Amino acid sequence: MTAAPGDAAPSARAAARRGARRCVGVPALGIFLSMVGFGALARDLGFSGVQTFVATALIWGLPGQIAYVELAAAGAPLTVLVAAVAFANMRMLPMTVTGLPLILGGRPAGFLARTFYVQFMAVTAWTQMNADAPDLPKAQRLPFYLGFVAVLYAAGLTGTLIGYGVGAVLPDPAMRIAVFMTPLYLLLLVAAARHGSNRLAVALGAALGVGLYPAIGDASVLAAGLIGGTLAIAVGRRRAAARADREEGTDG
Amino acid sequence: MAEPLAAWMLLALAVAATFVWRLAGVALSGRVAEEGALFAWIAAVAYAMVAGLMARVILAPGGDMALQTMGPRALALAAAFAVWKLRGRSLTWGLAAGVGSYAVLVAAGF
The missing domain is CATH 1.10.287 (Helix Hairpins)
Structure with a gap:
């Protein structure tokens, strides 16, 4: 926090690396497996691989993604589809309002930059940042966040492609245990607010x-x-x- | 599936239906004082939403709330929180207890 201006770049890189390392483990594995499930579901419902990939990349919020593929495949009316996706991902609003100051740590950022940063904010990153950011020097929060979500995003996109390509990668009982792990991890994290x-x-x-x-x-x-x-x-x-x-x- | 162009349009709408919340959040975030009562309320709402979603996904991932499928998950969740609490809110212990007891229940045929 008291680093001289000349130290800013290396210390930012170190913070980004720490964020990336923080993601390796339960967060990345959880998103990977969730998105494997999403990829497999989208293929079963008849979506193209490109559309499935784009859905993960640009929606980046699993409940909304699931609502989208299920309702689009069922031929639901447009308004129903839009309302259901909006409903399923509405938590992005309070998460963005409270998450943005958390990751910026007082750093000035333009509207476009802020909009770009929060595109990667979903439940895992928000929860992890709420737990970790207060202990980080303010200048390190944004690089830490970006390092964290870079790994998370890569894991989610890879999982989507693998799920689409190969279907479930684990036998059913193992998959059930793995899918139990992620929400429990996040619930325990928020419970320690x-x-x-x-x-x-x-x-x-x-x-x-x-x-x-x-x-x-x-x-x-x-x-x-x-x-x-x-x-x-x-x-x-x-x-x-x-x-x-x-x-x-x-x-x- | 719908025709290719229509399918892409549906996807664009789904993307927009998520993006608007993030965009609105960015627009609002500069106007809500971080130390204020409004911010505290929005944070509490976000915490409650995340917890509500996670608890439901833990107990009924596919939306199936039959006791037969929910029972073992509820037991493992209770074990996770009991150990978490006993171990001074240790994330590692709580997670290990929950996943471990759920794995035992799945292995036992539940």
Whole structure:
């Protein structure tokens, strides 16, 4: 953080390498296997290899990708398809608003640059950056992020091609275990959020996301977010107010 | 599948339907003060959305909420969080406990 200007380039490269190394392991493997599943699904549904690859490269959000291939293959009306994809990937909005300052760390960036950076922000990168960024010097956050997502993106695109080309790469029981690993990793990461209100939001969101799913399907993610997030903030405020009251009481 | 051109148009729409959220996020992010109450609310909503999606995908990856398929996953999830908590919120321990117990259940034929 206090590095002289001359050190900026090598230290940025080092941060990018650290980000890339951070991705090797559970994050990259998880995205790789998820996208293998997506590639295999898209081929089964009759998509071309190029379209499948482009879907991963430009959507970069698995729930929306799945909604797209399933509904396009089923010949769903245009409006239904667009609404379903938009619904499935709506979390990109709050993730971008909160993730962007996290990865920029106060660094100035133009509109196009910011738009480019967040194109690679999906659930894995957002979750990992929330966990790791506060411990990084501000100047290293962007290179760390870019190193991390470079590996993640490469793993996702490779997985898509392999899934499309060969189908499932693991026998079914092994695949089920592997597919269990990624969301568990991300849920444990968000469950360790620094702010108490965010930890409460995670608990409420998880309960609501599961509980509402049978009734409202993919919209349960949005409902879990709005209801869980709002409740968590309200409870956090009430706690803070109670604390303030107590302190006032002892003072007086 | 639809005709080639129409298929590409559908893909372009699907890409746009995701891109608009990121674009809106970029447009909004400069206007929301990082220390403010609005930012805290948006962050809590994002955390709750991610948790809601992940919990559902852990318990019912294909959307199938039958107890028979969900039971072993719920058990492994509970094991993961119990160990995570006991080990001082250790990600490694929690993940190992969850994946390990799920692997045992799958190997046992569940």
